[in-house]
Amino acid sequence: MDELRMIAGGPCRSGGDDKCGNGDCPTVYATPEPDMLAIQGYDVAHPTPEGESVVLIPENILKEAARARGWL
Structure with missing residues (x-):
């Protein structure tokens, strides 16, 4: 998908903030699709239809995305 714009999460801000251990945390992106x-x-590990996935993200990342979208 082209033109993803990060609205929450992303690169960890400091060594102590790296809960993932890899420097890149769960992220929420806005897409060109409304x-x-x-x-x-x-x-x-959960069965999904082809082309779909189920992912876990920290609750605070989803709240950050909601604030970025003006939903909170």
Whole structure:
């Protein structure tokens, strides 16, 4: 998907903030498609239809995305 714009999460801000241990935390992106968000998160072993995934993201990242979208 082209033109993703980070609205929450992303690169960890400091060494103590790196809960993922890899320098890149779960992220929520705005997409060019109306009412659609893209989510980068932790893999979950759960069956899904082809082309879909279920990911885990920290609750605070989703709240940050809601604030960025003006929903809170």
